[in-house]
Amino acid sequence: MEIDIRFIPVPPDPITLSDRIAIVIDVLRATSVIVKALSEGAAEIIPVAKVEEAFQKAKTFPRGTTLLGGERNSLRIEGFDLGNSPKEYIAERILGKRIILTTTNGTRAFDLVSSGKEVLAACFFNLRAIAKYCLSHKEDLLIFASGDEGNFSLEDVVCGGMLIEKMVEEKASIQLTDAAVAARILYEKFKGNLIEVFYTSRHGRDLVEKGFGEDLLYCAQTDISEVVPIFREGVIRI
């Protein structure tokens, strides 16, 4: 069993990927929203790339079953029901609903790894559950950091490093690529103070400037959810 991690959101080799479980991470904030929404009872989440696509898609479902969520420039999109703060995704608003989600980095990442044997969504909330799932499936893994507009995003890689750490603690024989070794070292640097990674990262500081500082504290919570979101044929469900 080998763990690799992709540091920037460029398409991985589809042949290699078809033998691996891909794990998409966009801590700030798409996969945090996805995990939170499914934990609170959303029926399913459909990630789409474009705002227009989200509106079109919503029309294909019965009225009242579907909510629109996501962001552009970190802000709620005009005409959408929900923004991109995980705190908004509470049972009172989303229980049993389908959510069509469009965000700058995270939703695109699912497309890039869609040829994976399985495609999961992870964030700090559900790493214990993801580690347990992957250890029981014994497949090679590709952790996929969604990045920051195509660039390296520190918080996603540190989250990936934490997943690697959890898995290696359980099973020391797991092989790590150079990238996975590096991600683990980066996690070690921040593990005493995870919130610090958000204040260090460009995207984290940008969110603070835009008034989403509380989201950083929220997204730094670890192991508060047992859900393992699985992306299949364009839809994310538990």
Added chain:
Amino acid sequence: MEIDIRFIPVPPDPITLSDRIAIVIDVLRATSVIVKALSEGAAEIIPVAKVEEAFQKAKTFPRGTTLLGGERNSLRIEGFDLGNSPKEYIAERILGKRIILTTTNGTRAFDLVSSGKEVLAACFFNLRAIAKYCLSHKEDLLIFASGDEGNFSLEDVVCGGMLIEKMVEEKASIQLTDAAVAARILYEKFKGNLIEVFYTSRHGRDLVEKGFGEDLLYCAQTDISEVVPIFREGVIRI
């Protein structure tokens, strides 16, 4: 002034790159060979992608002026004068000569960043000289890790992190991208024992298996050269 680092050898945005100095790093072993060869008095180095191209290119120069160097699968290529161990590149063999070099990762990297405002070659040997050069030019930098057959290579990123550390020590106001912050953290992890990064990396372990263990010790030497190799119009000169 900003420093960014590209962790895997995928083409950077050419528009951004045209405003930056690009610094190619392939510690094991292409840029170590390049720096060593120029330090020992080679006239110039021409990196080419393919073995056949190297033979063809050599024919266009007067007999006795040109040597062929490089590797495939880490080994000297049949019919070539030199392999890819920096130790081979000594004045007795290469003084005043042109070297046509083809390697698996490093020579390709120069092509990928050829649209940079300037393109330099760095390794542990000449980081002090590269830092001094870049600080005096005040341009934004893109450090380009040549990688390991398209994948992340730990030793190249740690070397990039050491360059970042040297520059920030001199000029604390330099802006670092998330990737540059990460590279600096990775360097910190290994700075007490640089050779350890080679024994940790996949490519380093592969070289040991193939009998090039001495090259690792050799390539871990820091600041033994003052040359700043510059790649222009397909040719690397001091």
